[in-house]
Amino acid sequence: MIVFDLSCADGHRFEGWFGSSADFEDQCARGLLTCPACGSAAVSKAPMAPAVPAKGNARPAPVVDGPTQQLANVPLPPKVQQAIAALAKAQAEALKNSTWVGDKFADETRKMHYGERDETPIHGQASLAEAKALIDEGVPVAPLPFPVAPPEKLN
Structure with missing residues (x-):
């Protein structure tokens, strides 16, 4: 694994871990990399x-509580929170109008796409x-932005 310091057009800095430099280039070219801040x-x-690497006989550096420790607790900007x-x-x-189909999502979506089932909103x-x-077959699917708990797992 290789770690790179990355930055976005807005100047946010973050790190990314990749199998190789070529993996970074490939993911970047495919648009898979996005800034976690914006x-x-x-x-x-x-x-x-x-x-x-540090020398084997070197004294460990002291841990300093400073600005870097506080960055992890900085709230998101209001516009990002609103979005x-x-x-x-x-x-x-x-x-609200969608039916949970669990791990049968791929099968049920295919059935709708090929006319073997009525089209209704589903998620799973x-x-x-x-x-x-599914995408290779031309079946229109998209991931949900936020995870959804299965109904049987809700309290």
């Missing part, structure tokens, strides 16, 4: 210091391989 797909490698809330509300509204679970196969 969602921008304009992501590139940021300048970074090389990882130099997330609006997206969650839209998903909840869409799911599919593996990455199943989702790719």
Whole structure:
């Protein structure tokens, strides 16, 4: 694995782990990389210091509680919070008229696509391989932005 410091067009810095430099280039070219802070797909490698291993007889560096410790607790900007809330509300509204089909999602979606079943809104679970196969067949599917708990698992 290789870790790269990345940055988006808005200047947010974050790190990404990849199998190789070619994996980074491939994922970047396919638009799979987005900034975790703002969602921008304009992501590139940021300048970074090389990882130099410490000497075996070196004294460990002291842990410093400073600005980097506080960054993890910084709330999202209000506009981002509003966008997330609006997206969650839209998903909840869409799911009100949708039926949970669980792990039969790929089969049920295929049946609708090929006219073997009436078309109705459904949601459920599919593996990455199943989702790719559906897309390759031309079946219109999309992932939900937020995870959905199966009805039998709700309290």
